Amino acid sequence: xxxxxxxxxxxxxxxxxxxxxxxxxxxxxxxxxxxxxxxxxxxxxxxxxxxxxxxxxxxxxxxxxxxxxxxxxxxxxxxxxxxxxxxxxxxxxxxxxxxxxxxxxxxxxxxxxxxxxxxxxxxxxxxxxxxxxxxxxxxxxxxxxxxxxxxxxxxxxxxxxxxxxxxxxxxxxxxxxxxxxxxxxxxxxxxxxxxxxxxxxxxxxxxxxxxxxxxxxxxxxxxxxxxxxxxxxxxxxxxxxxxxxxxxxxxxxxxxxxxxxxxxxxxxxxxxxxxxxxxx
Amino acid sequence: xxxxxxxxxxxxxxxxxxxxxxxxxxxxxxxxxxxxxxxxxxxxxxxxxxxxxxxxxxxxxxxxxxxxxxxxxxxxxxxxxxxxxxxxxxxxxxxxxxxxxxxxxxxxxxxxxxxxxxxxxxxxxxxxxxxxxxxxxxxxxxxxxxxxxxxxxxxxxxxxxxxxxxxxxxxxxxxxxxxxxxxxxxxxxxxxxxxxxxxxxxxxxxxxxxxxxxxxxxxxxxxxxxxxxxxxxxxxxxxxxxxxxxxxxxxxxxxxxxxxxxxxxxxxxxxxxxxxxxxxxxxxxxxxxxxxxxxxxxxxxxxxxxxxxxxxxxxxxxxxxxxxxxxxxxxxxxxxxxxxxxxxxxxxxxxxxxxxxxxxxxxxxxxxxxxxxxxxxxxxxxxxxxxxxxxxxxxxxxxxxxxxxxxxxxxxxxxxxxxxxxxxxxxxxxxxxxxxxxxxxxxxxxxxxxxxxxxxxxxxxxxxxxxxxxxxxxxxxxxxxxxxxxxxxxxxxxxxxxxxxxxxxxxxxxxxxxxxxxxxxxxxxxxxxxxxxxxxxxx
Numbered sequence: 001x002x003x004x005x006x007x008x009x010x011x012x013x014x015x016x017x018x019x020x021x022x023x024x025x026x027x028x029x030x031x032x033x034x035x036x037x038x039x040x041x042x043x044x045x046x047x048x049x050x051x052x053x054x055x056x057x058x059x060x061x062x063x064x065x066x067x068x069x070x071x072x073x074x075x076x077x078x079x080x081x082x083x084x085x086x087x088x089x090x091x092x093x094x095x096x097x098x099x100x101x102x103x104x105x106x107x108x109x110x111x112x113x114x115x116x117x118x119x120x121x122x123x124x125x126x127x128x129x130x131x132x133x134x135x136x137x138x139x140x141x142x143x144x145x146x147x148x149x150x151x152x153x154x155x156x157x158x159x160x161x162x163x164x165x166x167x168x169x170x171x172x173x174x175x176x177x178x179x180x181x182x183x184x185x186x187x188x189x190x191x192x193x194x195x196x197x198x199x200x201x202x203x204x205x206x207x208x209x210x211x212x213x214x215x216x217x218x219x220x221x222x223x224x225x226x227x228x229x230x231x232x233x234x235x236x237x238x239x240x241x242x243x244x245x246x247x248x249x250x251x252x253x254x255x256x257x258x259x260x261x262x263x264x265x266x267x268x269x270x271x272x273x274x275x276x277x278x279x280x
Numbered sequence: 281x282x283x284x285x286x287x288x289x290x291x292x293x294x295x296x297x298x299x300x301x302x303x304x305x306x307x308x309x310x311x312x313x314x315x316x317x318x319x320x321x322x323x324x325x326x327x328x329x330x331x332x333x334x335x336x337x338x339x340x341x342x343x344x345x346x347x348x349x350x351x352x353x354x355x356x357x358x359x360x361x362x363x364x365x366x367x368x369x370x371x372x373x374x375x376x377x378x379x380x381x382x383x384x385x386x387x388x389x390x391x392x393x394x395x396x397x398x399x400x401x402x403x404x405x406x407x408x409x410x411x412x413x414x415x416x417x418x419x420x421x422x423x424x425x426x427x428x429x430x431x432x433x434x435x436x437x438x439x440x441x442x443x444x445x446x447x448x449x450x451x452x453x454x455x456x457x458x459x460x461x462x463x464x465x466x467x468x469x470x471x472x473x474x475x476x477x478x479x480x481x482x483x484x485x486x487x488x489x490x491x492x493x494x495x496x497x498x499x500x501x502x503x504x505x506x507x508x509x510x511x512x513x514x515x516x517x518x519x520x521x522x523x524x525x526x527x528x529x530x531x532x533x534x535x536x537x538x539x540x541x542x543x544x545x546x547x548x549x550x551x552x553x554x555x556x557x558x559x560x561x562x563x564x565x566x567x568x569x570x571x572x573x574x575x576x577x578x579x580x581x582x583x584x585x586x587x588x589x590x591x592x593x594x595x596x597x598x599x600x601x602x603x604x605x606x607x608x609x610x611x612x613x614x615x616x617x618x619x620x621x622x623x624x625x626x627x628x629x630x631x632x633x634x635x636x637x638x639x640x641x642x643x644x645x646x647x648x649x650x651x652x653x654x655x656x657x658x659x660x661x662x663x664x665x666x667x668x669x670x671x672x673x674x675x676x677x678x679x680x681x682x683x684x685x686x687x688x689x690x691x692x693x694x695x696x697x698x699x700x701x702x703x704x705x706x707x708x709x710x711x712x713x714x715x716x717x718x719x720x721x722x723x724x725x726x727x728x729x730x731x732x733x734x735x736x737x738x739x740x741x742x743x744x745x746x747x748x749x750x751x752x753x754x755x756x757x758x759x760x761x762x763x764x765x766x767x768x769x770x771x772x773x774x775x776x777x778x779x780x781x782x783x784x785x786x787x788x789x790x791x792x793x794x795x796x797x798x799x800x801x802x803x804x805x806x807x808x809x810x811x812x813x814x815x816x817x818x819x
Contacts, residue, residue, distance in 0.1 A: 184611050185802055201690045204818070205771050205800050 004135040004144060005081035007072060009064060009096050010039035011089045012125040013232070013262040021132045026072055028096065029062040030263045039263050048263045049235050049271045058169045061264045063096040069103030073112055083141035087115040087127050087148055090195030094264075113145040116152070118195045122230030122259035123155040123277045130228070151279055157192040158200060158216050159232065159275025160209035164188075166270030189213060190275075210239065210274060214246050217276045221247070226254035227280035234261040235271040243274060283434040284484050288385035289349035293338040295480045296353055300335045302479030303328040303472060310475070313468035323468035326362040330369045331476065333360020336667060345384045350377035360667070362639075365469040368402045368414055375401025388429035388438045395422040395442075412456025414469030420449035421477065439481045446474045513539045513556040517563055517578050521551045524571035531570065538563045596694045598641030601649040601681055602629055602659075604814075605777050605807025608678055615685035618643070628654050631661045638666055645669045645696045647688060651681035673699045677738050678808075679711035679773075679816040707818045710764030712737040712748070714756050715778070715811035723747045733812070735760050753784065754791035757815060766817045767796035775806030775814040785813065 008014070010027040018025045027038040030048070032055050037043035039061070052059065073084055086104065088097040097116055104112035117124045127148050134144045161167065187209045191200040200216075203209050221227050229247060233240035240258045248256060259277075261269055284291070303310075303324065310324025337356025341349045354377040357370035378401070379394025380386055386394065399418045403409050424445030428438045453467040454460040460467055517539075524531070531551055539557030551571070557563050560578045567573050601617040603609045609620040619637045623629035629637075634655075638646045646668045650659040653676040663670035675681040687702045714735045717728040726747040728734045735748035735756040748763060750756035757774070761767050772792055776785040785803035792801050806814050 182614050183607075183804060184614055202686065204686070204773075204802075207769070207800070208771075 005076040007086040008128040011264040066102035089120040092195035162272040221251040229256040298479040298483040299476035327472040330366035372398040392426040392429040417470035421446040517560040519576040521571040526570040598643030607805035607807035713811035714813040777808035778812040
């Protein structure tokens, strides 16, 4: 085990990638009515989206408690780690990072370095993976945290969701409410800017939205080297694969992987969404 | 400190700038006061736009010659005059300009005399001058200024006297005009005059700014400004309880939990209730236990509010779209059109219709979408007739117009693209209409009989209009897609109008879907009277 342990939360949607990379994932909690599940632990994605479809109430995602973070940090420190870098989704989207910060404070001694990723899902996931790679290469906590913070502004996310129903139901639509109650069917391309969901463009059909995301990715990636890319999707692996195929050849990519959207983001996106995240 | 004792063209221009600034700042307050002659809540906006137009012309004059600047301002006010109050203001500018003709600069006494001409000109312009309005306020202002100017050479004390007198006269307006008293407001036009002069006085060097009129809160608390959204308690509910068995006090405490802006007023065996609530029937039900509820009147304030929203924040660019029907109007507004003008096909809007629409937009740059090949020419005339920069996007069909709106809506808010930057054609493969032929006709080998249903593909990419025949609307639509060489993926949009219903459009959509399974088909209400369907085919 490297001397620096890497912790993130389940909104990173790392799934099976986490364990072999040595990233510790603290789960958020998903509540459907009276049923409670730990994100990525008790609930498979297929089960989640089936439930999401059937349930009339919006599932509630709850941040991990500070106690759970503290417990995780202690376990890692007791297991031989000297320092911890804990990277999370921004406070604008969840209280998770605050819970982590409270726990870090409780542990004390400057043992835990908290990094705000300003992004979620695979964006956060890619940062955590990079941190783990650096840790196993022997970099110290300060260097890793600094590298992550330097990458944070470079993370770009563009996504299309086929139906605004879930976003509206989850109450996260706020400033995007102009999209609702429209006569004309409009598919928005959403982007994350400084940890807030924004509308990048409006198009007529979902297919055009997907095409436009590929265009955006192409223009941002063309001529770059070593960019890290993730294609996110909710229950649309075929579409994600086709987008991935279109992106693979456009530049000398550092890495590309397909990421299934977990419950935390999936609650708001609903099934059928697709998007591209890149760090370039 | 240097005293200002003369007013030349430059200073007059400064005066107008300052007055305009104050009207701009307080126009919503004035809007809220507006109950006379028409309570449409736009007096402040109208006055502001009128003096702004005067200001623009005055500044353009760029000369110290007062007579020239005043004349330019008068012309500007006249060109930009909006609403009743705007016309009155423009007449005042005209009268003032006449008063200072041949004068390069004036002293206080000449300035005050010219003000007298201004008041006189405004009065003469009205068929039936009414006291308790801007006329009374301006007259009092002139009288005080003239009196002061007899002994004062400096503008500061003269303008102070003017503002004080205007303020007093404004406070008297509710006693002169019953409708103001009833609404518990002072006259909006008079208030506008006062704000303007307050601005003027602040342009003078010397003493610390002297305030009288601002900030003047609207007295009429039961109304709302354009900035306030009506979110809760949407229904303005009023009724009278005849022969009440409760006291006003009891009624007030009973109803206070049901909404806000509650007014309970008694007298002569009846209680009058006014309340803003979300549950008007429930409120009336509660009241009916204590007497007979009469004259129940419920207004949806959201609707009123929407009418009142004339004063949007100015933005870098605005859009006017000509649309052939109500459905298209709605769609266009959703896509960012500020104003729509009904027109197209057999009812082409006039240059004036378009000009009025453009002038309604509170933006320096207005994109005008004619959306009909017969309206493009009229649209091109508008630019010369308004102070806004008009950019005509030569959209020849409403389908192009929708595409242009999509293009515009995806540009940054402060971008002001040229027509070439707006991608209209790229995604549209074909567009057309399905309609009943008005006469026997033959075109490109297709013959149609009068009242027969026929399709017409719009000229596009160098092709001419072509007729498409078919047994019924769905088969015509499919033939149109086939002749456009489309159908492999893409998007067909069917807007129904004429006497057609949604189910007719859906029938077409079903048939298209059978013929071209990979095509997305959407159906919307267009409301165009001249054709049964407008069809757009995009890649």
